[in-house]
Amino acid sequence: MASVTQDGWWQRARGALMAGDTPENRFAPDRLDAYSRELQSALPLFFAFLIAFALNLFMDGDTGWHLGAGHWVVEHRAVPTVDPFSHTMPGKAWMAHEWLAEVLMVGAEWLRGWAAITVLYAASAAFTFWLLAREAFRHLPARYAVTAVALAAGILFPFTLARPHMLAWSLLALWTVILLRAREERRAPPLAAALLMAIWANLHASYIVAFGLAGLFALESLIENPRDTRLLGRWAAFGLLALGIAVFATPFGPEHFLYPFEVSNMKALAVISEWRRSVLTRDIGFTALLVVMVGVVALRWRTVPPLRFLLLAGLAAMALLHARHQMLFAIVGLLVLMPMVDPATSPRRPLPRTAWFLPLLLLVFAARLAIPYQFKEHSSYPLTLLAKVPAELRAQPVYNEYSQGGPLVMIGVRPYIDGRADMYGDDFTFRAKAITAGDISKFREDVTRFGIRWAVLENTNGLTKKLLKEPGWRLFARDRHASIFVRTR
Structure with missing residues (x-):
């Protein structure tokens, strides 16, 4: 009985919607x-x-x-x-x-x-x-x-x-x-x-x-x-x-x-x-x-x-x-x-x-070419902040989070990771995400493994808060988008 009732409802609804669907008035023209x-x-x-x-x-x-x-x-x-x-x-x-x-x-x-x-x-x-x-x-x-x-x-x-x-x-x-x-x-x-x-x-x-x-x-x-x-x-x-x-x-x-x-x-x-x-x-x-x-x-x-x-x-x-x-x-x-x-x-x-x-x-x-383009910096592109990093430090291994690797490549810095997850693979990508979320033990392991000397991070992630208290690291520069840390030992 429920099926019959449902079918009847559908037929009535469809009939109402299609009531005006005739060759004469199908899609009647309007002023547009x-x-x-x-x-x-x-x-x-x-x-x-x-x-x-x-x-x-x-x-x-x-x-x-x-x-x-x-x-x-x-x-x-x-x-x-x-x-x-x-x-x-x-x-x-x-x-x-x-x-x-x-x-x-x-x-x-x-x-x-x-x-x-x-x-x-x-x-x-x-x-x-x-x-x-x-x-x-x-x-x-x-x-x-x-x-x-x-x-x-x-x-x-x-x-x-x-x-x-x-x-x-x-x-x-x-x-x-x-x-x-x-x-x-x-x-x-x-x-x-x-x-x-x-x-x-x-x-x-x-x-x-x-x-x-x-x-x-x-x-x-x-x-x-x-x-x-x-x-x-x-x-x-x-x-x-x-x-x-x-x-x-x-x-x-x-x-x-x-x-x-x-x-x-x-x-x-x-x-x-x-x-x-x-x-x-x-x-x-x-x-x-x-x-x-x-x-x-x-x-x-x-x-x-x-x-x-x-x-x-x-x-x-x-x-x-x-x-x-x-x-x-x-x-x-x-x-x-x-x-x-x-x-x-x-x-x-x-x-x-x-x-x-x-x-x-x-x-x-x-007009777009003639008007100077005002690049809007954000947490993935802290370009002004990165410009403060001395050239000798830029040449050293860095830790960065996933979204910031691309801008580092763009300015000639070799990143820890970037958006090419297909190349880095599942394990490394998951590891990088865990470190950025605040896994300080994995971060310490990779600091030793890759000789990391500095880090650029968004202000809101878990690792940023950990590095503010981590021995051997100091805050080098910060703006409203990101922070840069330098290894001191």
């Missing part, structure tokens, strides 16, 4: 639709402006070691295969798999310092949001298109950090659009699109997702056209070409293809904030899009292709398991979801680009 072309251009322009001027991209210490790696590649005209930076792991095997992004960052830095790096990332975001807006206005009325792009921005903005993943956003969006257009037009993607792998595979490890997407849409095409061997052959050729480029167009060969899987199995991910589980009450943007997605699938379940339902469910599960996968959920999930909202209506032709979009975007970038 008259400005669709302008809105499609204004949204990415607005978000690019926010990233260039309002959002601080340099809140993550990893930016520092990415710049350090880029300088190493440019100086040596080679990609490092062993650790060239730390004093704790010299010569250990290291795969600098994001070397191309790091070289781009260094090129921007050479042009105009922090301001040009900001422009580099704002440009990537502008192209990403332009693609999202373009697809949104193809499939949705203006009010829903604006909402969809705003939801994507709400999820992506917490991840707007000057690191390679943000440069990969545009490639992820472009790749997904290419695959979706191929399926929409019942053809295979053009072989030329596989060349994106030459950039993506050297830019960021997220390129591995591209093969899962291509395989899923190829399977969907096969199910829909089981006897079209010519179409299947084109999909296979596209996938094999992309795979060959990804494997052999990098300095690392086939080993590089396995790297993302090896990192995802690390135990140390549990203590790295971006690998935390998503929290629905905390990650509001993610929660909002998840609710929308569930609602659309519930209302359109009869027309949702099974493989796309599995894709959306898989993206949601990945995002729930690790917060960093919310970026995949926002970009890929939204692009896959939007055609499902009104499957009975054919997508509209892309709106023509407004003439003022590109000139205004270039004006925003020119």
Whole structure:
């Protein structure tokens, strides 16, 4: 009886929601639709402006070691295969798999310092949001298109950090659009699109997702056209070409293809904030899009292709398991979801680009380059404090916490640890986290083991409080962000 009652409730609720869902009044136009072309251009322009001027991209210490790696590649005209930076792991095997992004960052830095790096990332975001807006206005009325792009921005903005993943956003969006257009037009993607792998595979490890997407849409095409061997052959050729480029167009060969899987199995991910589980009450943007997605699938379940339902469910599960996968959920999930909202209506032709979009975007970038960039120091980047350390002391082994290793690499100091947890490994990363939390006995052991002569620490962590009382150590300098200690014996 309970089941019958529940089914009846669902049918009544769905009937109420779908009451106006007829060809005549489905997505009735409103006044915003008259400005669709302008809105499609204004949204990415607005978000690019926010990233260039309002959002601080340099809140993550990893930016520092990415710049350090880029300088190493440019100086040596080679990609490092062993650790060239730390004093704790010299010569250990290291795969600098994001070397191309790091070289781009260094090129921007050479042009105009922090301001040009900001422009580099704002440009990537502008192209990403332009693609999202373009697809949104193809499939949705203006009010829903604006909402969809705003939801994507709400999820992506917490991840707007000057690191390679943000440069990969545009490639992820472009790749997904290419695959979706191929399926929409019942053809295979053009072989030329596989060349994106030459950039993506050297830019960021997220390129591995591209093969899962291509395989899923190829399977969907096969199910829909089981006897079209010519179409299947084109999909296979596209996938094999992309795979060959990804494997052999990098300095690392086939080993590089396995790297993302090896990192995802690390135990140390549990203590790295971006690998935390998503929290629905905390990650509001993610929660909002998840609710929308569930609602659309519930209302359109009869027309949702099974493989796309599995894709959306898989993206949601990945995002729930690790917060960093919310970026995949926002970009890929939204692009896959939007055609499902009104499957009975054919997508509209892309709106023509407004003439003022590109000139205004270039004006925003020119203004960002012209206005001196005011770098905001924080606990991961106590650059003024570090400048007080004498050169002879900088050359000595240092203890630093995980988030401060990147800035040390950037200024030429060999860190104890930095954001390359994949190289340091689980045991060492856990040990460093325990020491920073206040394990003074492990700290003493590593002082002896590595000959540590000084330490830079955030003011609020456990080790800072212990070193204020530790014999043989004295406070050298402090500001509101961090403290520097010097060994006296």
